[in-house]
Amino acid sequence: MSGPKKTIDRVFHALGDSTRRAILDQLATGPRSVSRLAGPLALTLTAVGQHLQILEDCGLVRTEKIGRVRSCRIDPTGFSTLDRWIQMHRALWDRRLDQLGKLLDDSPDEVVSIRPG
């Protein structure tokens, strides 16, 4: 599938990597420099920089360069993007899942009724 990537795509993609989640976990305790973040990760500075770029692009992290040090912190924007998406979809799914309990093995499926009229 092609087309310009939506923000929610990028948020999910960013969170789908355990290294990036580890970075976010570090930042949850407070702001950190790039090398400080790299320490426990066993990665090159370059690699960490690339992860930070991805996290910044989707609004999960905000960074600011002070002197020669880049300071990184959590950005709420990305999380509200995620929140909004989940809220919108949970509504639909939960309603459906409620009915599961009631309909379970009730109708075999509306699937068999696909016949061009």
Next chain:
Amino acid sequence: MSGPKKTIDRVFHALGDSTRRAILDQLATGPRSVSRLAGPLALTLTAVGQHLQILEDCGLVRTEKIGRVRSCRIDPTGFSTLDRWIQMHRALWDRRLDQLGKLLDDSPDEVVSIRPG
């Protein structure tokens, strides 16, 4: 980063694809067969089958083959995996973000104080 993929990785990865989210949206209205799902997607049956495999592996979709038709529906498991992860992490982040309002431009960063010794 190597190692065996955790479930939450697979959930995020699954949701990071707009085609798979479109499949979930279709399933939100009720169970559907593979070809029915493929219809609006402009994809081969094979491709849709592969997406379904991914969705099934991380507990977002449950499928059952009846006759020659595979019936697909939403599975709550994957969503509670996601929910649990978000709950656990929102707690930490929100606490941090609360303090942002209070500390904002207060201390430049604890970053500069990394000096051995």
Next chain:
DNA sequence: GAAATAGTGAAGTGCACACTTGACTATTTT
């Protein structure tokens, strides 16, 4: 101002992913 520190940029590598084709199986329908 020389040396250490913090990070950036470009280019390359290997693997994972989305997707296709084409041949095949299993079930319905007529």
Next chain:
DNA sequence: AAAATAGTCAAGTGTGCACTTCACTATTTC
């Protein structure tokens, strides 16, 4: 039983991704 329908399997293709190395710049510290 022949023909159509629903899906599956194996293999291949191009692209994107995580990560590295190496050369380089900007800032501190001594």
